[in-house]
Amino acid sequence: MDNVLLSAEGVSARYNEREVLHNVSLGFKGGKITAIIGPNGSGKSTLLKTLIGLVPKTEGTVFSEGVSLDKLSASAAARKIAYLPQIKSIPDLTVRTMVLHGRFSHLSYPRRYRKEDIQAVEEALKTIGIYDLADKNVSTLSGGTVQLVFLAMALAQSSPVILMDEPTSFLDIAHQIKLMELCRVLAADGKAVVAVLHDIPMALKYADEIAVMSEGRIAVTGTPLRVYESGVLDKVFEVRVKYTDTESGRVYFCE
Numbered sequence: 001m002d003n004v005l006l007s008a009e010g011v012s013a014r015y016n017e018r019e020v021l022h023n024v025s026l027g028f029k030g031g032k033i034t035a036i037i038g039p040n041g042s043g044k045s046t047l048l049k050t051l052i053g054l055v056p057k058t059e060g061t062v063f064s065e066g067v068s069l070d071k072l073s074a075s076a077a078a079r080k081i082a083y084l085p086q087i088k089s090i091p092d093l094t095v096r097t098m099v100l101h102g103r104f105s106h107l108s109y110p111r112r113y114r115k116e117d118i119q120a121v122e123e124a125l126k127t128i129g130i131y132d133l134a135d136k137n138v139s140t141l142s143g144g145t146v147q148l149v150f151l152a153m154a155l156a157q158s159s160p161v162i163l164m165d166e167p168t169s170f171l172d173i174a175h176q177i178k179l180m181e182l183c184r185v186l187a188a189d190g191k192a193v194v195a196v197l198h199d200i201p202m203a204l205k206y207a208d209e210i211a212v213m214s215e216g217r218i219a220v221t222g223t224p225l226r227v228y229e230s231g232v233l234d235k236v237f238e239v240r241v242k243y244t245d246t247e248s249g250r251v252y253f254c255e
């Protein structure tokens with residue numbers, strides 16, 4: 001086994017009559033950051049939603065550590081996969097209370113939070129570096145910091161897989177880098193970290209694996225180097241991807 005924690009096999013999905021995901025097969029490994037990239041409308045968000053059952057699949061199977069997700073209850077599935085959607089409303093809650101919501105799938109009736117839930121929250125706040133904001137209201141924070149709170153909430157869920165839809169959109173560059181560095185920390189902890197990214201150089205820099213989507217299909221997968229060398233990026237995005245080698249490693253850019 002190569003430590004695949006979540007995989008899709010032959011998954012298709014449609015909205016009304018129009019199929020927008022066609023026979024997608026893909027695996028996400030523990031300890032790795034996988035970036036999903038592709039032009040607007042190529043099906044990235046739909047893929048994430050289909051993986052967690054938010055959009056019903058018409059064909060195929062999604063496996064969580066080898067078990068079909070269809071066999072798991074909603075809360076059992078949530079203990080396996082945390083999902084951060086692209087568009088989120090900002091709740092009128094303190095940071096700590098919001099992160100505590102990440103524990104919901106771990107509670108059984110009568111849904112009282114236990115010591116281990118509180119502990120998971122405190123640890124998530126520390127790992128993400130927002131412990132000193134715990135008592136602040138989320139609605140008073142900057143967009144970049146709010147994104148970190150969402151990440152802490154996903155982390156508190158203690159799931160082996162985290163799916164994020166464009167977590168760096170609308171963030172300033174410092175927060176984008178911070179978020180990607182945190183993704184590395186979570187991957188180093190053994191999680192399968194999956195992020196839809198809109199920035200090709202960012203994906204090439206931070207991801208261990210890249211899946212390129214085009215028109216509802218996977219055009220290529222592999223390491224950044226393999227994906228770059230395939231030439232698929234230039235075709236799919238209609239740009240020229242180039243690189244320079246610097247002291248701190250290879251830096252990609254688009255023209």
Ligand code: ADP
Pocket residue numbers: 015020038039040041042043044045046047
């Ligand atoms: P991406 O995230 O790569 O931009 P999406 O998964 O959002 O792409 O969209 C894939 C295709 O599905 C697009 O053609 C889009 O217009 C269509 N689509 C997305 N969401 C819906 C929806 N709720 N109803 C109908 N069509 C949708």
Ligand code: MG
Pocket residue numbers: 044045046086
């Ligand atoms: Mg999208």
